[in-house]
Amino acid sequence: MSFRIMGTGSYLPPLSVTNDDIAKYVDTNDEWISTRTGIRSRHVATDETASEMGAKAALEALKDAGIQADELDLILCATVSGEYIVPSMACLIQRAIGAHCPAFDMSSACSAFLVMMETAAAYLATGRYRRILLVGTEQMSRVLDWTDRSTCILFGDGAGAVVLEPGENYLGSHMVFMGGEEVLNLPTNVGNSPYWTLERPRDTVNMNGGETYKFATRTVPQEILALLEQTGTQQSEIDWVVCHQANQRIIDAVARRLKGIAPEKFLSNIADHGNTTAATIPLLLDECNKKGMFKRGDLMVVAAFGGGLSCIASLIRW
Numbered sequence: 001m002s003f004r005i006m007g008t009g010s011y012l013p014p015l016s017v018t019n020d021d022i023a024k025y026v027d028t029n030d031e032w033i034s035t036r037t038g039i040r041s042r043h044v045a046t047d048e049t050a051s052e053m054g055a056k057a058a059l060e061a062l063k064d065a066g067i068q069a070d071e072l073d074l075i076l077c078a079t080v081s082g083e084y085i086v087p088s089m090a091c092l093i094q095r096a097i098g099a100h101c102p103a104f105d106m107s108s109a110c111s112a113f114l115v116m117m118e119t120a121a122a123y124l125a126t127g128r129y130r131r132i133l134l135v136g137t138e139q140m141s142r143v144l145d146w147t148d149r150s151t152c153i154l155f156g157d158g159a160g161a162v163v164l165e166p167g168e169n170y171l172g173s174h175m176v177f178m179g180g181e182e183v184l185n186l187p188t189n190v191g192n193s194p195y196w197t198l199e200r201p202r203d204t205v206n207m208n209g210g211e212t213y214k215f216a217t218r219t220v221p222q223e224i225l226a227l228l229e230q231t232g233t234q235q236s237e238i239d240w241v242v243c244h245q246a247n248q249r250i251i252d253a254v255a256r257r258l259k260g261i262a263p264e265k266f267l268s269n270i271a272d273h274g275n276t277t278a279a280t281i282p283l284l285l286d287e288c289n290k291k292g293m294f295k296r297g298d299l300m301v302v303a304a305f306g307g308g309l310s311c312i313a314s315l316i317r318w
């Protein structure tokens with residue numbers, strides 16, 4: 001059950017919003033945001049939807065992979081901020097890039113990109129599909145409450161994509177899922193049934209930041225250590241750690257728990273992207289790939305956590 005990454009792509013909307021810009025809307029400041037999160041700015045869409053951004057990232061990944069859209073066998077997409085519940089993000093992107101293969105979404109919030117990798121590996125193992133496009137794309141700015149300073153400072157918009165083919169480079173994964181909506185949720189609130197008697201939820205991101213922080217700093221190192229043990233890998237063998245970009249302090253806390261991996265191996269772009277939910281991992285992979293940082297054969301741990309609650313760590317050879 002394995003794959004090889006053929007190509008990567010990403011897209012960010014042009015407008016970059018600084019912490020000082022956000023301080024015009026809510027009672028906050030650059031010092032508070034940057035010291036508590038490591039975030040200094042984030043990209044925010046003004047006239048592009050999540051599917052349009054996702055399609056741009058997808059086309060770039062196809063170009064990098066050296067294949068055409070009609071050579072794809074399957075498209076998997078993840079988003080929590082798409083413009084529709086129906087049709088799926090994957091179907092919108094399928095049409096936008098000119099593909100004709102099956103296309104559907106997977107929902108797992110910030111862990112979704114790694115859940116899609118796990119799923120793609122299983123599909124590739126059947127031999128039924130040979131080229132799979134994965135896209136994580138988010139317009140988080142449209143699902144935030146811009147009067148809530150505890151959440152609107154954290155997130156950003158953007159998209160990332162990878163193209164996979166059968167190969168030997170997906171070496172394993174370890175994950176934990178703990179169902180529950182109390183800590184982190186984004187309700188839907190559509191329709192107007194005259195029979196509904198209960199209160200309607202607020203349809204923006206709701207988060208208990210402290211509990212999310214504790215979950216992440218406990219489970220990410222735990223899942224990475226379990227993954228390394230399961231695959232018989234030493235920390236000293238790891239060339240890169242690609243962590244979900246939610247808070248630089250979380251990444252630093254994970255690095256402190258994994259003493260056998262040098263801190264500079266923990267990659268980060270959160271300072272000018274914020275948390276782009278399902279897009280953080282492919283965005284970071286693409287940016288480092290395009291900078292030429294990864295060498296063929298590099299061993300990387302990729303780890304994500306998020307609403308669910310869920311946490312997943314995967315081992316990949318570049």
Ligand code: COA
Nearest residue numbers: 028029032036110149150153209210212213246247305306
């Ligand atoms: N600007 C200024 N002050 C703020 C603020 C902001 N943007 N947001 C909250 N505060 C205030 C709070 O009101 C509180 O004030 P009080 O002490 O007077 O009550 C104080 O700062 C401390 O708030 P707290 O929530 O305890 O801060 P924190 O150190 O836990 O940091 C987060 C908050 C959200 C940055 C942090 O909990 C976090 O990153 N959690 C994880 C979030 C995450 O990863 N989400 C994505 C999951 S995929």
